[in-house]
Amino acid sequence: MISRTLSTVAGVVFLGVCGVVSAEPVEAVLDNGMKIVVQRDERAPVAVSQLWYRVGSVDEVNGRTGLSHLLEHMMFKGTPTVPAGEFSRLIAQAGGKDNAFTSRDYTVYFQQLAADKLPLALKLEADRMHNLSFKDSDFTSELQVVKEERRMRTDDQPAGIMAETLFANAFVANPVRYPVIGWMDDLDHMKPDDLRQWYHHWYGPNNATLVVVGDVDPQAVIAEARRQFGPLKPVALPERRPQIEPEQKGERRVSVKAVSPLPSLTLAWQVPRLEKVDAQRPYALYMLSAILDGQAASRLPRRLVREQRVATEVSADYDMLGRGGALFSLSGVPAQGKALAQLEQALRQEMAHIARDGVSERELERVRLQLQAGRIYEKDSMFAQAMRIGNLESIGFSWRDDATIDANIAKVSAEQVRQAARSLVDDHLTVVTLLPQQGDKPRMPAMPQGDQTHVR
Amino acid sequence: MSVKLSKSVIGWLAVSMLLGGMAQAVTIQHWNSAQGARVYFVEAHANPIVDLRVEFDAGNRREDPAKPGVSDMTASLLDAGTARRSEEQLREALADTASSLSAFAELEGAGVTLRTLARPAVREQAVALAADVLAHPAFPAAILEREKARTIENLRQEENDAGFLAQRELTRQMYPQHPYGINARVSAASLKSITRADLLAFWRSHYQPRYAVVSIVGDLSRAEAERLAEELLAGLANRPGSLPAIPPVALPPAGKTVKLTHPGTQTHMALGMPVITRDDPDYFPLLVGNYALGGGGFDARLMKEVRDKRGLTYGVSSNFSPYQRAGEFGIGLSTRNDQAATALKVTRDTLRQFIEEGPSAAELEQAKANIIGGFPLRFDSNGKLLGYLGVIGLYQLPLTFLDDYVKHVAAVTPDQVRDAWRRRIHPEQMATVIVGPNS
Numbered sequence: 001m002i003s004r005t006l007s008t009v010a011g012v013v014f015l016g017v018c019g020v021v022s023a024e025p026v027e028a029v030l031d032n033g034m035k036i037v038v039q040r041d042e043r044a045p046v047a048v049s050q051l052w053y054r055v056g057s058v059d060e061v062n063g064r065t066g067l068s069h070l071l072e073h074m075m076f077k078g079t080p081t082v083p084a085g086e087f088s089r090l091i092a093q094a095g096g097k098d099n100a101f102t103s104r105d106y107t108v109y110f111q112q113l114a115a116d117k118l119p120l121a122l123k124l125e126a127d128r129m130h131n132l133s134f135k136d137s138d139f140t141s142e143l144q145v146v147k148e149e150r151r152m153r154t155d156d157q158p159a160g161i162m163a164e165t166l167f168a169n170a171f172v173a174n175p176v177r178y179p180v181i182g183w184m185d186d187l188d189h190m191k192p193d194d195l196r197q198w199y200h201h202w203y204g205p206n207n208a209t210l211v212v213v214g215d216v217d218p219q220a221v222i223a224e225a226r227r228q229f230g231p232l233k234p235v236a237l238p239e240r241r242p243q244i245e246p247e248q249k250g251e252r253r254v255s256v257k258a259v260s261p262l263p264s265l266t267l268a269w270q271v272p273r274l275e276k277v278d279a280q281r282p283y284a285l286y287m288l289s290a291i292l293d294g295q296a297a298s299r300l301p302r303r304l305v306r307e308q309r310v311a312t313e314v315s316a317d318y319d320m321l322g323r324g325g326a327l328f329s330l331s332g333v334p335a336q337g338k339a340l341a342q343l344e345q346a347l348r349q350e351m352a353h354i355a356r357d358g359v360s361e362r363e364l365e366r367v368r369l370q371l372q373a374g375r376i377y378e379k380d381s382m383f384a385q386a387m388r389i390g391n392l393e394s395i396g397f398s399w400r401d402d403a404t405i406d407a408n409i410a411k412v413s414a415e416q417v418r419q420a421a422r423s424l425v426d427d428h429l430t431v432v433t434l435l436p437q438q439g440d441k442p443r444m445p446a447m448p449q450g451d452q453t454h455v456r
Numbered sequence: 457m458s459v460k461l462s463k464s465v466i467g468w469l470a471v472s473m474l475l476g477g478m479a480q481a482v483t484i485q486h487w488n489s490a491q492g493a494r495v496y497f498v499e500a501h502a503n504p505i506v507d508l509r510v511e512f513d514a515g516n517r518r519e520d521p522a523k524p525g526v527s528d529m530t531a532s533l534l535d536a537g538t539a540r541r542s543e544e545q546l547r548e549a550l551a552d553t554a555s556s557l558s559a560f561a562e563l564e565g566a567g568v569t570l571r572t573l574a575r576p577a578v579r580e581q582a583v584a585l586a587a588d589v590l591a592h593p594a595f596p597a598a599i600l601e602r603e604k605a606r607t608i609e610n611l612r613q614e615e616n617d618a619g620f621l622a623q624r625e626l627t628r629q630m631y632p633q634h635p636y637g638i639n640a641r642v643s644a645a646s647l648k649s650i651t652r653a654d655l656l657a658f659w660r661s662h663y664q665p666r667y668a669v670v671s672i673v674g675d676l677s678r679a680e681a682e683r684l685a686e687e688l689l690a691g692l693a694n695r696p697g698s699l700p701a702i703p704p705v706a707l708p709p710a711g712k713t714v715k716l717t718h719p720g721t722q723t724h725m726a727l728g729m730p731v732i733t734r735d736d737p738d739y740f741p742l743l744v745g746n747y748a749l750g751g752g753g754f755d756a757r758l759m760k761e762v763r764d765k766r767g768l769t770y771g772v773s774s775n776f777s778p779y780q781r782a783g784e785f786g787i788g789l790s791t792r793n794d795q796a797a798t799a800l801k802v803t804r805d806t807l808r809q810f811i812e813e814g815p816s817a818a819e820l821e822q823a824k825a826n827i828i829g830g831f832p833l834r835f836d837s838n839g840k841l842l843g844y845l846g847v848i849g850l851y852q853l854p855l856t857f858l859d860d861y862v863k864h865v866a867a868v869t870p871d872q873v874r875d876a877w878r879r880r881i882h883p884e885q886m887a888t889v890i891v892g893p894n895s
Contacts, residue, residue, distance in 0.1 A: 043502045044836035076754075085764060088754040093822055095829015097753075112833055144767030148722070152770055152790055156618065156720040259719045261612040297551040302544065309602060312609045336609055366551045373554035373573055379503050380837045 025389060025399055026218035028226075032234045033206030036225045037389050037399055038218035041382050047115040047214025048382045051125050052390040053107045054209075055202040057180045058324040059240065066146070066182015066190070067198045069102040073142050074195050075109065076100075077134035079127050084138055087124055094120050102180055105323045106394040112383065115215040119224050122210075126228035129208065132199055139192040150181045158260040162434050165256045166329070170268050170430040174245040176324030204235030209393045213386040245270065245325045252430040257437045264434045265340050267347055268329035269424045274320040277401045277408065282320040284420035285328055287412040290367040291359050292316035292330070292350070297366065300330070303350055310338050310346045321395045328424060340433050351421055358418035368410045375406070482835060484845065484855045485678060489685050491665035491694055494852070496845040497672045497681045500838055504574040506674030507842045508583075510590065510688060511565040511850060514662035516639035517702060523654060524642040527662075529603065530655045531559040531566045536599040539592040543599060546585065555582035557589070563636060564779060565850055567668070569842075574675035583684055590663060591691025595655045608644045618718050618891040619790065622726040625714055629887035630730050630784060634705050665689045667699070669849030673838040705730045705782040711887040723796035723892030727803070728786035729885050732778045734851040740864045741876035742785075743776055747823035748815040749807070750774025750787060755822060761806045762789060768799040774807075780851065785881060793892050800890070804883065811881055814874025827865050831858075 025039040056068050078084035091098040096113030098121075111121040154160035164179050171177040182190075210229070212221050248270050274282040292300045293316035304311040314332035330351075334343040378384045389399040397405075485497040493510075519526050535557060537543040550557055555572035568590065572582035614620045624640045631637025670685045711729060732742055743751075750758035750773045762772045772789035787807065791799040815823065835841040835858070848857050 043500070044832055046832050046836045085754065085760070089822070092752065092755045092826045093829075095826055095831070095833070097830065097833065114829060114832060117829075141764070141767035145763055145770055148768075148791060149770040151721040151792065156722055158616070259616065261616050262609060295551045296547040296556075297544070302547070305606075306543070306602070309605075312606045333609070333613075336605055366554075369554040370551070376503065376505055376573065377571060380505065380507075380839055382836065 026222070027399075028222045030205060030226055030230050032204075032230065032232055034225075034229050034232075035209045035393065036222050037209065037211050037393065038216065038221045039211075039213040039385055039389065040216060040218055041213050041379075041385065042215045045115050045215050046112065046382070047118050047212060047216050048110060048112045048386050049118060049121045049125075050108055050110040050211045050386045050390050051129075052209045052211065052394045053109075053203060054105070054207050054394050055107055055198075056103050056105045056323075057178045057182075058104045058175045058322075059202070059238075060175060060178055060182075062178070063186060064190075064194060065178040065186045066180075067194060068107050068202075069181055070143065070146055070187070070190060071195050071198050072100045072102045072107050072109075073146055074134050074139065074199075075128055075132060077132075077138040077142065079131035079133055081131070082124060082127055084134065087128065090120065090124065096121070104176055104180055106390075108390065110383075110386075118212065118214070118216060118221065119228075122224055122228045125210075126232065129203055129205065129229065130232050132203070134192070134195075136192045139195065143187065143190060146181065147184065147187055150184060150187065154179065154181065155184075156259075158258045158262075158264070158434055161256055161258045162264060162266060162331075162432060165254060166266055166268055166327075166430065166432045169252060169254045169432065170270065170327055171245050171325050174243050174325040176322070200235070201238050202235075204237070205229050205232045206234035207237055209390060211386045211390045211393070213382040213389075248428050248430075251426045253433075254430065255433045255435050257435045259438070260434060260436045262333055263340050263436050264331065264333045265343055265347075266329055266331040266432045267344065268327040268430050268432070270428045270430075271318070271326050271328045271424070273322050273324075273326035274397075274405070277397065277404045280408075280416065281420065281423070282326075283405075283408045284412050284416040285318050286320055286409055287364065287367055288354070288359075288417050288420045289316045289318040289328065290370070291354075291363045291417065295366060295370050299363075300332075300347075300350060304332065304343070304346050305335075308346060309335050311335055311343055314347070321391060321397075323395060344431065351424060355418060355421040355424075358414045361414065364412070364414060364417070371406060371409060482841065482858055484848070484858075485681075486855055487682070489665060489668075489670070489689060491689060491692070493665045493668040493670050493685065493689055494849050495670045495672070495681070495685045496849045497678065498838075498841055498845065499676070499678065499681075500673055500841075501675045503838070504675050505571065505838065506574050506579055506672065506676055507569070507571050507838050508586075508674075508684070508688070509567065509569045509671045509842050509846050510586075511567040511669045511671075511846055512663050513564075513667040513699060514566040514658070515562050515564040517563055517635040518658075518662055518699065519635075519638045520654075521635075521638050521641070522646075523650060524638050524646045525607070526650055526654050526658050527566050528561040528639075528642075529600070529607070529647075529650055530595075530658045531561040531568075533595050533600060533603060533655060534559050534568065534589040534593045536603070537594040537596050538588045539594060540588060543596070546589065549585055550582070553578050553582045553585075555585075557582070557586055559589075563639070565669070565846075566662075571839075576680075579676070579684075583687055587688050587691060590689070593655075593659060595652050595659075597652045600650070600652055600655070604647050604650060608647050611642065611644060611647070618720050618722065618724040619788070621716055621718060622724040622889045622891045623788070625716060625889040625891070626726040626728050626786065626887055627784075629712060629714060629889065630708070630728055631705065632708075634730075634781070635702060636705065636730075636779070636781065636783075660695065661697070662699070663692060664694050665692050666694045668692075669846060671842050671845035671849060673842045673845065702781055707782075708885060708887070711883075711885050713888040713890070716889065716891045717893065718891050719893050721793065722790045723793050723890060723894065724788075724790040725796065725800055725803070725891075726786060726788045726889045727807075727886045728784050729882070729887065730782035731785040731880055732776045732783050734778045734780060734853070736778065738876040738880055739778065740868050741872040742880065744820070744823050744827065744865055744868045745810075745815055745873040745877055746774055746776055746785075747827060748819040749810045751776075752823060752826065755826065757806050757810060757819075758787070758789075758803065762799060762802050766798075766802065768795055768802065772799075772803065785886075793894055796890065796892060796894070800888070807881075808883055811877045811883070814870055814877060817870055820868070820870050820873065824865055824868065828862050831862055
């Protein structure tokens with residue numbers, strides 16, 4: 001969900017702008033282990049509340065994929081005091097919007113509403129953190145909804161099929177290979193008690209972070225959160241095993257057929273994720289991906305789409321923030337009359353070019369500038385500010401690491417980018433190609449979705 | 457540096473706000489540029505950024521029916537090079553300011569949006585680039601060929617999407633002759649026929665200051681905003697002649713059911729008819745009622761009936777798209793192929809029952825509570841506010857539109873909703889498009 005785009009939370013002064021800087025977030029940890037982070041933003045009399053549970057598809061096991069996302073749906077199916085459907089109705093009545101989403105790393109429930117209605121949201125979230133009690137019949141019906149979601153987003157979408165195929169093949173041991181929405185057969189065999197058990201394992205104050213951004217008094221929010229969530233008991237969390245991916249020794253090539261008029265291609269290398277803020281390679285990989293794609297003058301679209309005209313679309317992607325295995329990927333759709341092999345060749349040439357000659361100081365400077373400006377632009381959205389805080393906290397970092405991460409990206413040298421490009425060796429590469437099929441031919445069994453997020 | 461801000465410093469956005477679920481006013485300033493562009497401005501100093509949008513009467517509706525796709529192509533080639541700068545020079549200059557400039561072409565209007573840092577040196581550079589692409593586009597022939605090829609490939613990709621096919625066919629059904637239907641007739645052949653002369657002619661006759669609405673939100677003063685608006689359009693000229701009026705929409709006497717065969721695990725369905733205008737006397741009863749029918753997400757009858765009770769779909773919704781002339785009232789959903797008929801029946805029954813009975817008192821109260829209580833969320837960022845300024849400018853709505861909105865919603869009665877829906881929404885006039893392997 002968050003790919004390569006790093007965004008800001010704490011106040012960052014841009015090139016000495018004598019403008020306005022927001023106060024830093026205020027944080028607190030309750031006795032039961034729940035963390036609360038509040039960022040005041042007084043531009044409008046509203047607030048966003050996001051409750052982040054540190055559970056996602058990387059915590060799942062084969063045969064039970066899709067549990068976290070399905071549980072996210074079931075969380076709207078009632079408690080003894082707030083029956084099914086009532087949560088959303090109460091938030092809507094208060095003028096608010098609410099929804100939820102699940103990624104590989106976390107499950108997030110959010111409300112956007114007038115700032116003075118925030119206590120309602122907290123009260124309802126605290127209730128369903130420990131009182132969820134859904135009927136088997138509601139499970140049966142909601143499972144159908146989720147299967148429709150899977151058909152719509154993955155089975156009938158070439159891009160969804162591509163992404164699902166990529167992750168299922170680029171990793172053999174790390175659970176990042178499972179689709180967030182789950183394999184259809186796992187959904188077919190899901191039982192209501194699987195969900196109840198998943199809920200009891202992972203839903204508790206010590207596995208949650210509450211993030212609030214808005215026109216609020218941080219201390220008042222913390223006090224209200226303490227009142228609502230403070231009495232809840234921590235849960236004994238299951239052991240999380242590392243499940244480190246064994247080193248890949250040799251290129252993998254996979255093709256998948258799908259109903260599509262156009263072929264497409266992804267090259268993806270296993271690479272490190274950011275584990276400690278003082279690492280180096282993830283920052284260099286980030287810089288490399290940002291030079292390749294993401295701004296008006298980046299390399300890949302210029303060279304492959306506009307100059308060589310070998311592709312109609314091309315992109316680079318690297319998300320350093322995640323609990324599971326990470327990929328550095330290049331994707332594209334060949335231009336009409338160009339073969340997949342020509343596109344692959346062109347992509348490899350660009351990488352070889354950087355591995356040999358490096359990048360220019362001007363390109364580095366553009367990425368730094370973009371990063372700094374992006375922080376400021378991002379503050380226009382309270383939701384985006386809260387996402388940044390919650391993401392960092394849920395991956396195992398602190399919102400305080402935000403500025404350090406930025407500073408470390410800014411320090412990446414041209415030589416480090418060159419080294420990063422050289423590190424992307426064929427032995428760590430997975431190539432996935434999508435082969436177009438006409439609709440009247442029998443379809444391949446569908447593959448998963450690589451996009452990491454599923455909204456309720 | 458950590459500066460604590462007082463509300464008085466922060467809040468041009470929040471000025472004269474009345475809490476407790478009532479109106480929240482935004483101070484919108486409005487004037488005309490020297491060449492007749494309508495300018496709308498909200499001063500917002502909390503974040504050092506500036507957002508602007510300039511929209512011309514150059515949308516899809518202005519295309520020659522023989523050449524669908526010209527308005528999109530004109531907008532998308534604005535930044536393909538100017539008299540002074542090559543495509544790559546433009547892109548590098550933009551990247552060097554960390555600004556984002558994007559072109560858009562919609563049904564009624566087309567133009568560009570710009571987001572830039574407020575620091576004058578950066579802002580002025582970015583605005584100069586925007587002004588250059590608006591006033592001196594080169595429309596290079598070679599780049600036109602490249603973009604035509606890409607657009608044709610993208611269209612092929614879109615035509616693989618059942619949801620896209622359903623909505624496009626619905627638009628064709630609703631507007632068989634009207635300019636609102638032209639863009640739904642873009643094809644590979646129509647794209648191939650577009651020439652550089654077409655783009656130049658379209659740009660000349662539509663990208664004129666008198667047809668422009670300039671919306672600005674951000675960290676600058678009124679005087680700076682006035683200069684910005686002048687600079688932005690300085691290179692454009694008003695020319696003789698005038699654009700024809702957009703005709704009213706003729707309502708089809710009976711809606712057809714159209715079935716398109718397309719492979720997939722789901723069948724997509726779209727239902728609709730042209731109904732609502734921006735100045736519609738039934739605007740509020742229709743919109744508030746729609747919250748209860750299908751606009752209110754999990755709060756709406758369609759979601760409850762089709763998704764929650766029966767598990768037939770991931771999402772179903774109804775929506776109004778108010779335009780200058782009658783815009784769509786539509787319903788869309790998708791479901792597993794073998795239950796498409798059931799889902800369609802539940803959807804139609806829910807609609808019929810809603811028209812017959814209207815919303816219950818409780819449903820209407822809930823709709824009003826949500827729309828009124830949630831109103832501040834609609835413009836809690838500069839980006840969202842910019843969109844509202846654009847709408848106010850395009851349709852020349854009163855500057856008090858945002859304040860009045862809440863009052864109008866609060867005044868809607870159950871009888872008004874039932875009456876408006878009965879008079880205006882006729883299921884037998886709605887076209888139905890079904891796209892799936894069994895269609």
